[in-house]
Amino acid sequence: MAAITEMDPTEFAYGDMYFTTYMNQVPYQLENELTELPQEFAFSAGEGRIRNKIYMHRALIRLYDHLGKNTSPFEKLEHYPKIYQRDTRSPCANDRCLFLTNKHSFPDVRLFRYKPYINISESEQIHESYYKTQHFIEFPYSHAVDGKDWTAWKSKENIHANDYIGLDLLLPMHVPLTFHLVVDHKPDYFGAQSVEISNDGLNWVKQSSIPIDIHKVSRTSDGRKTPVISATFHIQNTGFRFVRVLSNRNFDFGFGVYDFSFHADMKSIQKKP
Structure with missing residues (x-):
C-alpha cells in the first residue's frame, strides 16, 4: 500500500x-x-x-x-x-456487556459535502457550527452503564416509536437474569414499551407478560436531587444474548438513562431441581 x-x-x-x-x-x-x-x-x-x-x-x-x-x-x-x-455505543464499566441504542448523538454525515475535500480544522468548524457537542460531552453513552448513580446518558431528540435501549451480553445467557433500569422518564413510558430478546441482534422476540416493578427514587448530583424511576424486570428464558426495551409510541421527552445493568436471578436458579 x-x-x-x-x-x-x-x-x-x-x-x-x-x-x-x-x-x-x-x-x-x-x-x-x-x-x-x-x-x-x-x-x-x-x-x-x-x-x-x-x-x-x-x-x-x-x-x-x-x-x-x-x-x-x-x-x-x-x-x-x-x-x-x-447501534453499539459503549462498553459497560464492568466489561460484561455493551450498551445499545438506535439514537445517534451526532448529525447525519450525509448532510455535509466537501468539494472535493477540506482540511481537518475547517471540517471541525463546519460540524461544530451545525451541532454543538457540549450536550454529548456532559451526557455521553457511557454514563448509562458506568455503574455511577449520579451520571446519565441523555438523548437530545425525543423518544419516537421503535426507538430502543438495550444490552449486548457478549455471550448467550444460560441462567435467568434480572435487569435493573433507572431512567429520567415520565411514568407513562413503562406503559408503552416492550421487552425483547435476541440470539443474533437481528431477529427479536417480544417477551409477553413480563411484569416490571417500578419505584420512584431520586439521584443526587452536584447537591441537587433529581426524581427518577427505578424499574426491575426478570427474564426466565435462557440462551439469548441481546435484550432491549422498545418504545411503542412517540413521547415528548428524550431518553435519560442513569443505569442499565443485570445480574443472575439466583432465586430462579435455586428453585431448579
Whole structure:
C-alpha cells in the first residue's frame, strides 16, 4: 500500500492516521469515559494536534486521488453493518456487556459535502457550527452503564416509536437474569414499551407478560436531587444474548438513562431441581 501511494519515509511515523484513512470506511466508534494522563510533552498535545491534522489531511488527499484513478487496493463499498445500522455505543464499566441504542448523538454525515475535500480544522468548524457537542460531552453513552448513580446518558431528540435501549451480553445467557433500569422518564413510558430478546441482534422476540416493578427514587448530583424511576424486570428464558426495551409510541421527552445493568436471578436458579 505504501509503495502504491508513494508515501515518503516521514509519513511512516504517522502510519496510524494513514491506516485508518486508507480503510475508506466510517470507523465503528465506541464511546467510553477515559482519564487523560497529564503529559507535558504528549505526542498529541499543543502543536502535536496541528501536526496530526496535517498528516490526516495528507492521507485524505492521497486516498481521494487514488480513488479517482481507481487504484485497486482501496475499498469502495461500505462494509456491514453500515453506519446507520450500527447501534453499539459503549462498553459497560464492568466489561460484561455493551450498551445499545438506535439514537445517534451526532448529525447525519450525509448532510455535509466537501468539494472535493477540506482540511481537518475547517471540517471541525463546519460540524461544530451545525451541532454543538457540549450536550454529548456532559451526557455521553457511557454514563448509562458506568455503574455511577449520579451520571446519565441523555438523548437530545425525543423518544419516537421503535426507538430502543438495550444490552449486548457478549455471550448467550444460560441462567435467568434480572435487569435493573433507572431512567429520567415520565411514568407513562413503562406503559408503552416492550421487552425483547435476541440470539443474533437481528431477529427479536417480544417477551409477553413480563411484569416490571417500578419505584420512584431520586439521584443526587452536584447537591441537587433529581426524581427518577427505578424499574426491575426478570427474564426466565435462557440462551439469548441481546435484550432491549422498545418504545411503542412517540413521547415528548428524550431518553435519560442513569443505569442499565443485570445480574443472575439466583432465586430462579435455586428453585431448579
